[in-house]
Amino acid sequence: MKYTQLNNGVLMPLVGIGTWNLRNEECIETVSKAIQLGYRLIDTAQMYGNEKEVGLGILKSRIDRQELFVTTKIYRISNSYEKAKKAIDISLKNLQLDYIDLLLLHEPYVQGPQMYKALEEAYKEGKIKAIGISNYDEKWYQNFIKECSIIPAINQVEAHINFQKWELQEILEQHGTLMQAWSPLAQGIGNIFKNSTLVFIGKKYNKSPAQIALRFLVQRGIAVIPKSSKESRLMENIDIFDFKLTHEDIETIKQLDKNRTLFSWTESF
Numbered sequence: 001m002k003y004t005q006l007n008n009g010v011l012m013p014l015v016g017i018g019t020w021n022l023r024n025e026e027c028i029e030t031v032s033k034a035i036q037l038g039y040r041l042i043d044t045a046q047m048y049g050n051e052k053e054v055g056l057g058i059l060k061s062r063i064d065r066q067e068l069f070v071t072t073k074i075y076r077i078s079n080s081y082e083k084a085k086k087a088i089d090i091s092l093k094n095l096q097l098d099y100i101d102l103l104l105l106h107e108p109y110v111q112g113p114q115m116y117k118a119l120e121e122a123y124k125e126g127k128i129k130a131i132g133i134s135n136y137d138e139k140w141y142q143n144f145i146k147e148c149s150i151i152p153a154i155n156q157v158e159a160h161i162n163f164q165k166w167e168l169q170e171i172l173e174q175h176g177t178l179m180q181a182w183s184p185l186a187q188g189i190g191n192i193f194k195n196s197t198l199v200f201i202g203k204k205y206n207k208s209p210a211q212i213a214l215r216f217l218v219q220r221g222i223a224v225i226p227k228s229s230k231e232s233r234l235m236e237n238i239d240i241f242d243f244k245l246t247h248e249d250i251e252t253i254k255q256l257d258k259n260r261t262l263f264s265w266t267e268s269f
């Protein structure tokens with residue numbers, strides 16, 4: 001696994017497994033299997049309702065805790081400083097962990113700054129190793145960093161070949177926040193696994209369209225958290241570090257950018 005360094009020096013795997021939509025036994029098994037296959041970052045959230053199963057999957061894998069990087073997120077039901085403080089302890093309990101590697105505000109909220117204050121305190125207490133935000137566009141981000149005392153280590157946002165977010169990435173980098181892509185495979189929408197550009201480029205390197213789509217992000221320095229519950233795809237999605245896209249490949253993939261979200265729920269921010 002390859003790592004990237006966050007703005008506080010913490011190392012974070014560039015590829016992790018997303019767990020949205022994984023439930024019950026399937027979640028436990030998939031998390032445990034992914035760790036066995038070499039995944040070292042697990043992405044969950046209180047909103048997904050599967051933190052307990054993620055915790056059980058981690059226990060089942062018997063991995064040394066220090067080798068693992070666990071991300072979770074708190075959301076709008078914890079929309080005050082006090083509620084956010086409690087939410088952090090709930091996540092620790094659900095996950096059966098004594099610290100969380102990365103804790104994010106799931107979406108931009110008007111109460112985000114006070115929620116984030118609880119994260120900053122828990123970070124200083126050592127309950128969380130890094131803190132950040134998710135789904136913040138340029139405007140929300142610029143306003144947010146004026147109000148916080150610790151610059152978010154991560155902004156986890158929708159990013160994939162159809163929504164490439166070059167400008168946001170540049171602004172985040174200027175301030176020391178790393179972009180992490182959710183739905184890096186666009187959930188398969190638009191037949192991305194058969195996309196002719198990705199198929200063509202993939203043939204040069206003997207890689208699948210999914211691997212080209214992920215490599216495109218990772219090579220730009222964007223961390224990715226693709227979800228799969230299938231062993232062969234889990235393996236495929238981390239096998240992206242033994243080749244390099246050329247400048248020409250990148251320019252060709254840039255042409256696929258439609259520069260808009262695939263998910264209408266994100267338009268309400």
Ligand SMILES: NC(=O)c1ccc[n+]([C@@H]2O[C@H](COP(=O)([O-])OP(=O)(O)OC[C@H]3O[C@@H](n4cnc5c(N)ncnc54)[C@H](OP(=O)(O)O)[C@@H]3O)[C@@H](O)[C@H]2O)c1
Nearest residue numbers: 018019020134182183184185186187210226227228229233
């Ligand atoms: N912060 C946020 O607001 C937010 C929002 C959405 C998602 N997320 C996080 O981001 C993670 C990833 O996003 P996502 O789950 O929406 O979508 P995704 O990772 O882009 O795509 C997942 C879909 O692609 C399929 N797939 C995975 N690898 C494949 C491969 N190599 N070849 C063909 N199909 C493949 C999976 O099916 P199989 O399982 O059948 O393989 C699944 O249907 C989530 O699980 C979640 O942790 C965060």
